[in-house]
Amino acid sequence: MIQRPLIERLSRTGMQTGELDPSTVAASFGFGAVSQPATPVPDNPPPARRVANTSEISLIDTRAKKPEPKESLFSIVMKRLESLTPLSKEHEALVTQMKAKVIPQLTAIDKFISEIEEARYIAISTRWESIRVAGRKLIDALPELQRELAEARGYCNQSESAKIRTQTAAEQLFHERSAMSKSPWVSTAEFKTADAKLERAKVEAVRAKQKWMGDLGAMAKVESKIANVNATLESYQTELHLLSLELNGEATFDKELGLSSEVKFYTEEKMTIGG
Numbered sequence: 001m002i003q004r005p006l007i008e009r010l011s012r013t014g015m016q017t018g019e020l021d022p023s024t025v026a027a028s029f030g031f032g033a034v035s036q037p038a039t040p041v042p043d044n045p046p047p048a049r050r051v052a053n054t055s056e057i058s059l060i061d062t063r064a065k066k067p068e069p070k071e072s073l074f075s076i077v078m079k080r081l082e083s084l085t086p087l088s089k090e091h092e093a094l095v096t097q098m099k100a101k102v103i104p105q106l107t108a109i110d111k112f113i114s115e116i117e118e119a120r121y122i123a124i125s126t127r128w129e130s131i132r133v134a135g136r137k138l139i140d141a142l143p144e145l146q147r148e149l150a151e152a153r154g155y156c157n158q159s160e161s162a163k164i165r166t167q168t169a170a171e172q173l174f175h176e177r178s179a180m181s182k183s184p185w186v187s188t189a190e191f192k193t194a195d196a197k198l199e200r201a202k203v204e205a206v207r208a209k210q211k212w213m214g215d216l217g218a219m220a221k222v223e224s225k226i227a228n229v230n231a232t233l234e235s236y237q238t239e240l241h242l243l244s245l246e247l248n249g250e251a252t253f254d255k256e257l258g259l260s261s262e263v264k265f266y267t268e269e270k271m272t273i274g275g
Contacts, residue, residue, distance in 0.1 A: 059240035060135035060233065064125035067247055073113075074106040121247070128243050135236040138229045145226050152219035159212035166208040170201035 081099055086092035177194045180186045 059237055059244065060132055060139060062240075063132070064121075064128040064243065064247065066121055066125075067117075067249070072106075072110045074103070074110050077102060077106055124243055124247055128240060131236050131240055135233055138233055138236075142226070142229060145222060145229065149219065149222045149226060152215065152222050156212070156215040156219045159208065159215045163205070163208040163212040166201065166205040170198070170205040173198045173201045 078099070081095055084095055086095055173194070177198050180191065180194055
């Protein structure tokens with residue numbers, strides 16, 4: 001009988017994947033059958049998640065979601081103890097004694113964990129609410145800013161039309177005045193009248209241009225306000241997204257801040273919006 005190499009016998013699919021079958025490994029080393037433990041081991045930390053694009057999330061009008069309560073240590077330990085099968089009255093008495101012994105400690109630990117987690121949730125939800133309120137105010141202010149922008153754009157269009165009209169009129173009078181200089185039949189009075197018209201046209205053209213530039217600046221100010229509001233709303237939504245991940249205990253990867261594998265507690269030092 002040809003004996004295959006051990007690594008090949010341990011592999012489910014030969015040497016192609018190198019994936020090992022736990023049952024085969026256990027049998028090969030004399031450990032017997034593989035069985036699952038009575039209770040699962042604690043979950044491994046989840047992989048770091050990237051911060052979502054602000055265009056993909058909308059959290060301004062939501063509340064901080066409280067995480068689902070985790071199974072208590074008391075419940076876990078009691079399940080493990082109750083899953084035991086004592087082989088004698090003595091072992092059964094020891095199990096009973098152990099239950100009575102650990103109940104006070106487990107109860108105290110669960111209470112301590114609950115208090116710490118509740119304090120953390122209150123701190124994060126307080127920060128969340130302050131951001132939400134500020135964001136709501138900005139969103140409510142947007143319609144008025146949009147109205148101001150439309151009005152400013154209308155004024156700007158009107159003044160631009162006036163600028164073009166007066167500039168065209170001044171240019172036409174300039175060419176007419178130049179043509180008059182080449183004619184020997186134009187009188188001095190006609191020259192004075194043409195010069196006066198040209199000067200008035202120049203003044204009107206300059207005034208119209210200044211009005212247009214002023215309206216353009218006013219429109220730019222409103223556009224800047226709207227851009228700042230949108231940028232601030234995006235920063236609020238990004239922070240709310242980070243807070244939601246933090247509430248779930250998930251590590252995040254931010255392109256600006258880098259990897260964050262630890263929970264950041266939002267204490268009183270960070271309660272100021274924009275701080």
